[in-house]
Amino acid sequence: MNVKRPPRLAAVSLLLLVLPALAQQPAPEFMPLEAAEPTLQAFAGSLPPELQTNVAGWSDWVKAQDVSIRERLVKGEDDTLTNLLRWGVTFTDEYQINREYLAKYGTSTLVNAFADKRANDLVRALAAPGSSQGMQQMRAFLLKQGYSFRTPRERARVKQHLLDNLARMRDEFAQFREKLKTADSAEEGNLYAERGISLDSNLWPDYALDRSLSELLDAGLLKRGSIRKIAVVGPGLDFANKDFGNDFYPPQSFQSFAILDSLARLGLTDLANFELYTLDISPSVNIHIAATQKTATAGKPYVVQLPWNSSVPFSPEYFAAFQPWWQQLGSRIGAAVKPVQVPGKVADDVQIRAVSIRPEIARRVTPIDMNVVFQRLPLKDEQRFDLIIGTNIFIYYGPFEQSLARANLGAMLKPGGIVLSNDMLSGKVPSRLVEAHRTDIVVRSNPQIVEHVFCYRREP
Ligand SMILES: C[S@@+](CC[C@H](N)C(=O)[O-])C[C@H]1O[C@@H](n2cnc3c(N)ncnc32)[C@H](O)[C@@H]1O
Secondary structure (H helix, E strand, C coil), X not given: CCCCCCCHHHHHHHHHHHHHHHHCCCCCEECCHXXXXXXXXXXXXXXXXXXXXXXXXXXXXXXXXXXXXXXXXXXXXXXXXXXXXXXXCCCCCCCCCCHXXXXXXXXXXXXXXXXXXXXXXXXXXXHCCCCCHHHHHHHHHHHHCCCCCCCHHHHXXXXXXXXXXXXXXXXXXXXXXXXXXXXXXXXXXXXXXXXXXXXXXXXXXXXXXXXXXXXXXXXXXXXXXXXXXXXXECCCCECCCCCCCCCCCCCECCHHHHHHHHHHHCCCCCCCCCEEEEXXXXXXXXXXXXXXXXXXXXXXCEEEEEEEECCCCCCXXXXXXXXXXXXXXXXXXXXXXXXXXXXXXXXXXXXXXXXEXXXXXXXXXXXXXXXXXXXXXXXXXXXXXXXXXXXXXHHHCCHHHHHHHHHHHHHCEEEEEEEEECCCCCCCCCCCEEEEEEEEXXXXXXXXXXXXXXXXXXXX
């Protein structure tokens, strides 16, 4: 296998730079059996078979499950690659494969022809990725999986992998549509429990979080200046996301900064005095944030693109409310700069701004490699978080795992601290996290689609 490793020295120095901040934090630990017991009891009838017969085997089980959750990232990366194949605009002139076309893949000669041409063009781009960071990362991912680009035969194997994944995504979407027809609200909370874990991200959840924070302030659930220590679970890495693809700028992780910008604007956080940690299982996310922290520590700003796509089927009322937020997004943490050029093919649909985030802000975002379903930071009272945010994460887990995560999040929060998520956390097990507020945002009418942000407050 031809895996290119980063130079050893660079990796060591990256870690050393991150260490001073991490040194103030205890390392994540696996959830102890006592902490998991209420969940094990509540799910006694439906526990995984290995635990039904041997609860004492908890600590081995939890480690093995952590490994298997992390393995789901590989399938998630394959989904990112498939989204690049469907939507990418930098390597091909071919039509994009939207949901309608995807459903016809395999049965329509027209769609098969688009897909075939796109796959040829993508293999060519992956074989010679040039300076495109995203393409380099996708190539490195494939090399790690044992693929190669050396001979026509090996390139044909990559193409077949891309097309097989396209067919897999088509089938998963069809199953998903079926599931949605009958899902009740509890099932809607874990619709992706069988899926690969992807890293994609966009600005819609950040806008929803801003609305939620503002409502919490108005409702007196949050007080000005009260949020100093923040955790963002799973901030993601925006590259070829599943709505419309974004391969015309380098991969970026923006969610932590969008949240900081909202917190500062609402007067909830003093930017001269905050700590923000990202808690993520993905090496790609963690390495990206560590590298951002390193360059910011050396005095360089972090430049991010802020695109959104006006072709998504949201209502005019939603866009009218979203746009003023987007126009001033980043103004508290940086300054507007010229965005990248949007390729002509999507220029009518993509609205874009860019922001250069001040180094003194970017260097204070510290990555922690951790699985919030099975791990927690053993924090002393004064080290606990005021606010933990995680969007589009818990939907990847069933009620049992969500209950474990709920206990872990609760254990890392200060009394009165808040968890915000757009996924409803399973409430089957009594926990110290109590639902305190819900923000509803109508994104589309007829049929009506409402986005929610759930707010859970840690009881004293
Ligand atoms: C789909 S992305 C969501 C990105 C961003 N939060 C958003 O809403 O746009 C899911 C993120 O959660 C992370 N993640 C998934 N399961 C996790 C877990 N158990 N613990 C920590 N991070 C997790 C993934 O690695 C990824 O960064």
